[in-house]
Structure formats: C-alpha cells, structure tokens
Amino acid sequence: MDASSAFQDSLPMTSDALLAQLQDWGIGYVLHDHVPLRTVEDSKAVEADLLVPGQSALRLKNLYLRDRKKRNYLISLHQDREIDLKALAAQLGAGGLSFGSADRLMEYLGIRPGAVSPLAMITGAPKQVRFLLDASAQEADVIYMHPLVNDRTLALPRPDLMRFFERIAVVPEFI
Secondary structure, eight states, X not given: OOSSGGGGGGSSSOHHHHHXXXXXXXXXXXXXXXXXXXXXXXXXXXXXXXXXXXXXXXXXXXXXXXXXXXXXXXXXXXXXXXXXXXHHHHHXXXXXXXXXXHHHHHHHHSOOTTOOOGGGHHHHGGGTOEEEEOGGGGTOSEEXXXXXXXXXXXXEEHHHXXXXXXXXXXXXXXX
C-alpha cells in the first residue's frame, strides 16, 4: 500500500475524517488534490499550482525520528533546510537520533512514509510524540502540508494551524 488517499481507509484516521474534524473545529484550509508526492523534489514540481502570490508560505519536509531511549519525534522544517541529526540530537538532549521504521511510523503517527505531516500529531500527541516545528513557521502566512495522505496538500493559515495544535493539546517546540 502506498501513502495516497486510495488507501486511506487502512489508516487509524482517514484523511477524509481529518478534514471533517478540521471543519467541525472551524479550522480554515484550502485543499489541493494532485499526484502522489513522495519527495521535496516531487513537491517542488507542483508547488506553482498551490502557492498564492503575495502570501508568505512555508512548505514543509517532515522527519519521523527515534532516539536510543525509544522516544519519538516529529520534526517539520522548511523544505530546503539542511539538517544535521547529530547537532539536533545534542540540542534535544537525545542520543542517537535515527529515522523511525515504517511500522513505528504507523504505530505512533498513524501514517505511511511519504505522508508525514504535522497533522499526524492528532494521532501522535496521545502517544507522547514530541513535535518540533521550524521557527520560520511563526512568520508564515500559510503553511502547506499533507492531510495524512500524499496526494492531497492543505494550505493552512498559520493561526488556524496553531488552533489545530491547541485542540489536540500540542505545543510546538520551535527550532
């Protein structure tokens, strides 16, 4: 199974259910459907169709990491930001950061590789996944991310994303 909406019924929370929840909470977004995006390069190929001129936008890349003590982290960064896992581990006080397996990704965030997103914290928060967000998110008008599948992208106004985090009791750590 891939990370597209064709297989969303096998997720703990479907993309459709997430979108309905966002609507129920009054969280605004613009939904874009597109071909499945698996990499930052794939995303860049379609971003011209997604971006709104005149808005400061943040397009994310997302990393699911674990440390030696089996603590889980979701790191969401500007798509072009370089990351040094050793330096990040030192900053977090976490030894031996490495990428989590696909099985653990499903267990802790309820998604498949290729669809990692801050919105997966709706599943990750109750499982004590630690969430870190690029500090540039505090300045962006709109933040783009997948709604648990990789053939859809949401454009969320920053205040609405922050309201989502409040609803699920997540306080992003800005890095």
